[in-house]
Amino acid sequence: MRIGELAQKSGLTTSRIRFYERIGLLKAVDRRLNGYRTYSSQAVTILGLITTAQRAGFTLDEIRALLPSDLTHWDHAALTGALTRKVADIEALQVRLGQSKAQLLRLIEDIQARPEDMDCAANARRVLTNVLAKHTEDLTVTSDDVRLPDRTDRPLSLKPGAGRKVVSR
Amino acid sequence: MRIGELAQKSGLTTSRIRFYERIGLLKAVDRRLNGYRTYSSQAVTILGLITTAQRAGFTLDEIRALLPSDLTHWDHAALTGALTRKVADIEALQVRLGQSKAQLLRLIEDIQARPEDMDCAANARRVLTNVLAKHTEDLTVTSDDVRLPDRTDRPLSLKPGAGRKVVSR
DNA sequence: GCTAACGTTGAACATAAGTTCAGCGTCAAG
DNA sequence: CTTGACGCTGAACTTATGTTCAACGTTAGC
Numbered sequence: 460m461r462i463g464e465l466a467q468k469s470g471l472t473t474s475r476i477r478f479y480e481r482i483g484l485l486k487a488v489d490r491r492l493n494g495y496r497t498y499s500s501q502a503v504t505i506l507g508l509i510t511t512a513q514r515a516g517f518t519l520d521e522i523r524a525l526l527p528s529d530l531t532h533w534d535h536a537a538l539t540g541a542l543t544r545k546v547a548d549i550e551a552l553q554v555r556l557g558q559s560k561a562q563l564l565r566l567i568e569d570i571q572a573r574p575e576d577m578d579c580a581a582n583a584r585r586v587l588t589n590v591l592a593k594h595t596e597d598l599t600v601t602s603d604d605v606r607l608p609d610r611t612d613r614p615l616s617l618k619p620g621a622g623r624k625v626v627s628r
Numbered sequence: 629m630r631i632g633e634l635a636q637k638s639g640l641t642t643s644r645i646r647f648y649e650r651i652g653l654l655k656a657v658d659r660r661l662n663g664y665r666t667y668s669s670q671a672v673t674i675l676g677l678i679t680t681a682q683r684a685g686f687t688l689d690e691i692r693a694l695l696p697s698d699l700t701h702w703d704h705a706a707l708t709g710a711l712t713r714k715v716a717d718i719e720a721l722q723v724r725l726g727q728s729k730a731q732l733l734r735l736i737e738d739i740q741a742r743p744e745d746m747d748c749a750a751n752a753r754r755v756l757t758n759v760l761a762k763h764t765e766d767l768t769v770t771s772d773d774v775r776l777p778d779r780t781d782r783p784l785s786l787k788p789g790a791g792r793k794v795v796s797r
Numbered sequence: 798g799c800t801a802a803c804g805t806t807g808a809a810c811a812t813a814a815g816t817t818c819a820g821c822g823t824c825a826a827g
Numbered sequence: 828c829t830t831g832a833c834g835c836t837g838a839a840c841t842t843a844t845g846t847t848c849a850a851c852g853t854t855a856g857c
Contacts, residue, residue, distance in 0.1 A: 493853060539740070563711050570707065614682055615786040616786060641816080
């Protein structure tokens, strides 16, 4: 089939399919004499796998490292290893999400719990102090701490090495 | 204080502080006659708030929209609204994380549950079919469905509008 | 033979949140 | 007076995941 049909069958755009080829992720492609790409029905499966893996939190680089050229011949060890690590990543993120959610809920309550006799400015200071309490602790500790406190100070997202970043320098 | 001291006190880099100023996020800055930036101790608080909000999943744009120029004068309604929406975003992501994790665990089990009498190729096909089952359903349904199935087909991350994307076109 | 739909390419653009760099100015100590 | 640390600017670069565009080639139907 040509690229348009593959796009339709896989639900991806043609630009995305060409992009995957360019970065070496989709190698199952041939060329007709006129230069048109041709795909077998395997390509649909591969694209399905790619988007499924993406949904599960794998980057395209990770997927490329795991996807074999022959779909019937996987690297079992690497695969289950990567899957297990991804589960751990997810669990770590779940923990952080729970903490963030709890902090937000506490904050919402705290804002609404302004004592009748307190003016807004004072309330703001009170809430502000509470919000920054944990962070400031971190800071004062960090300032002459040797082991970094695991970098929880970054946006919430499921990135490959989200936990243990080794700054090679 | 000058920028270096603020960087040290806030734990951010000077480039990051200048960047925040450039994008209009940190307005609490004055200039000496020599061109050097000067900050009050409020700036430390503001930077602390910014990184705390970032950790909780707010983008810099969102933070800019919520941060008042006067820390004692917040927009209560906008703030609690944003906080509540962020909690909802987190809950949505928690659900997706749970699903992804469950799928990965199922997949790991499935890979290891290869029947003794089945060769690797056949096992690969079996597992592959299972993995893609849900996705293929989605696809066949989507093809002539009116309401989009809520775009769960994208990487896991906590982005502002992660749930309900309105394509204005 | 024309037109519409499809295909090709390379390059540029988009986003978010910064970092890095070159080239220059300022300031305090020795 | 020199040196080193600190500061300034604007521009370019980074990462990941694509999209968009212009300019051109191919093919099928009429």
